[in-house]
Each structure stands twice: as C-alpha cells, then as structure tokens.
Amino acid sequence: MSDENKTIHDFDFNLICEYFSSLDQQGPGSPEVTIKALSFIDNLTADSRIADIGCGTGGQTMVLAHHTLGHITGIDLFPTFIDLFNLNAKKLNLQDRVSGIVGSMENLPFHNEELDLIWSEGAIYNIGFERGLKEWHKFLKTGGYIAVSEASWFTDKRPLEIDKFWQDAYPEIDTVSNKVAQMQAAGYLPMATFILPENCWTEHFYTPQVLSQQNFLEKYKGNKS
Ligand code: SAH
16 A cells, blocks of 8 residues: 555455455354354244345355255345355355345345344444444344444553554444443344454454465556555
8 A cells, every 4th residue: 555544445446355255254253153143043943034234255154054044145235245155155055045135234125024133244334333233123023133243342441552543444443331232222132242252353364365465466566556
C-alpha cells in the first residue's frame, strides 16, 4: 500500500475478492467452533430452514451442513464466492439442501418467520452488529436461533494504540457484556457466548494466507493497489 493509513474499506474489491477466493475461509473460525456454537442449538430437524449470512465460499456452511439435516441458504455479496460455495456444496454432494445465492445482508430475500436458524461468522460487522440483529430478527420463527461472531473487547481497558486501531476500523467494537445487552435489547434471549480460541485466527486464518500472499504479490508485482 502506498498509504499505510488506508483500511480495508479503501481497497480494490476485485483484488480483495480474488485474494480471499483462494482461501477456505474468509474470516476467523474453525470447524470446532462452528460445531461448538451449534451445540447450544436444539430446535433443528430435517425441515429446518437455515440461513448463513455473509457465507463467503462456505467453509463453515459445509461444516454446519454435516451436523444438521435441514436446508441451508448461503448468502454473500460477491458472485465469485457464491460460485465457489456452490461448487463446494456439489463436491460434498450437499447440493440438494445447501445452496448459495448472491444477495445483500441489508436486503435479505426471506419471508417473516421463515427461518429456524440464522448463522453469520465474521460477517455481521458489515451491516453493524446492532443493526443486523434488529433487522434480521423478523426472519426468525418464534423459538428460532441466531449465532454470530463479532470482534469484541475481552477487557474494559486496553493499550491506546490497539484501541485507536479498532476505533478506526470498527467503532462498534465493544465488550462482550455490552454486546450481549445489545442482543437482549434487539429482542433475543442470550443463550451462550464464548471466545474464539487463538487458533481460529492463526492456524485457520492467517497461516493459510502466507502462501496465498506470496502467489498474489508475485502475480500483481508492480500493481500499486
Ligand atoms: N462467513 C465466512 C466469510 C466471512 S468474511 C467465513 O467465516 O469464512 C465476510 C463476508 O461477508 C465476505 O464473504 C463478504 O463478501 C460478505 N459481505 C460483506 N458485505 C456483505 C453484504 N452487505 N451482504 C452480504 N454479504 C456481505
């Protein structure tokens, strides 16, 4: 980057999309935490309707599919991610109950009270945690569940530099207890929270990027963006 103060919001989206397409997951997570989050949810049957919002190429969606029986719709803004999502579903022979569609989390194509479960890993921040929780609530049936991951502070105090970085990148970042209070205020009954173990960021997110970064920088040598 020519200007080190630039954030991801100023990047070229085609480049971002191509870069993240080469990865199995586009955010922090792991099969273990997807299964752990699912363990708190007990209303699912073969008739359940599940939405995975901001699904990316579907790493976590396929894990969900292997541990549930219902129909899952993955939604993402980027067609390239959805193409890969549907290829992944087909490879795993899940295409009859897992389908990806291009769409925005700001304008979801569901009916009121259609869904048994809304899933969203590393993605609700795009619309904002509070706004997403409020706007998506109507799509859930009574007794339905939502599971989201969200960048949150573990403590009330942190080094100024880190605080400043996050205030610039995502001013809605807050403590876990405040996030839970926002969830309650949006009409949900909070059931469980847990902190993603460090390997969700390292082993599963940043480490696989090392090779992708080498290839990407080689391919776009000299490209200023
Ligand atoms: N859930 C995936 C992807 C997380 S990255 C994972 O955990 O690996 C966040 C995703 O949100 C990206 O795939 C991005 O394309 C998608 N996204 C961003 N804004 C969106 C919007 N307005 N509507 C739908 N998806 C969006």
